Amino acid sequence: MSRARPIIGDPTWSAMNVGRRSELFVDPRWYAVLSATYGLDFKHRSRGSSTLPFVEIDDPRGRRITSLPFCDFVDAPMDPADWNDLAAPLLAAGCPVLLETLEDHPATDDPRFESMVDGVHHIIPVAETVEEMMPSFATLTRRQIRRAERTGIRFDTTSDDADIAAVHALHVAVRKERHQLLAQPLAMFEQIKNQFGDDFCMVVGRRDGRIVGGTLLIRTATAWHYKFSVSHADSRADGVSHGAVAAALQLCIDTGVPFFDFGRSDLAHTGLLQFKRRFNPNEVRLACHGNAPLAPTQFGIDLAQLTNLFTRPDVPPAVTAEAGATLYRYFA
Secondary structure: OOOOEEOOOOHHHHHHOOOOOOOHHHOHHHHHHHHHHHOOOEEEEEEOOEEEEEEEEEEOOEEEEEOOOOOOOOOOOOOHHHHHHHHHHHHOOOOOEEEEEEOOOHHHHOOOOEEEEEEEEEEEEOOOOHHHHHHHOOHHHHHHHHHHHHOOOEEEEEOOHHHHHHHHHHHHHHHHHHHOOOOOOHHHHHHHHHHHHHHEEEEEEEEOOEEEEEEEEEEOOOEEEEEEEEEOOOOHHHOHHHHHHHHHHHHHHHHOOOEEEEEEEEOOOHHHHHHHHOOOOEEEEEEEEEOOOOOOOHHHHHHHHHHHHHOOOOOOHHHHHHHHHHHHHHHO
């Protein structure tokens, strides 16, 4: 049986994960972000050409093992011949195990897990110009990109601390107003900048000098990755989100990066799914695998109630943001 080793600082992990479909979620810098923000201890077991990442969590919600919390999915290499030897120690722990992978993964055919296709992963190959790509976009998308320009929204790239704080404030507002959810802490955005350096930036749309939308971007070897898209309510209809994607595609072209990784879309989130599909991305199906549900606890019930309370319209934005900074780690 292979020994569990820390992912951060292990050259074996990096060497085994070169060229994966989603490079971001096997990048050691991403694990360093999550470790610094949430205090998680990421490990992996390897055998042959296969490796299985995981983190053990024991908090008031209960003891559990997950492949990688706060991420779209994990695309670490896995040969079916190695699967049982690497999965067995996790299953032997006697607690719920949850894995998020591509649909084409040995866990899908393992009767010890219940598997469900619950999302898709989108990637856009980048052409030489955005204009060359435009005919493949949906009519609505082309119209919204033009509308953003007509209504005075101008896009630029930034990594300024004040702009990061402004985008995070919009992120808190969007999750609160549209989804009744708490947001990741500002510390996570700051850690992404700290860990990725020049491979981090934000594309922001400004109108009259005020940030009205944009997206946080992270670069790996072959892609800029789309994360934490935000838009102000008074600019949503003016194409700020579509324009930000067009500006991100231009960034790919300007920096010689061949792919724009549009990330995961849950099948249940039909609005986001439709938005991304308007850009004509390539997509593959994602699956989640669980051996047992997490047993309900009083803390879990209280956490849901606290989320409802802190995302009420009458709660000040600063209080909602602080609640997310305090409680978000428990959603792992």
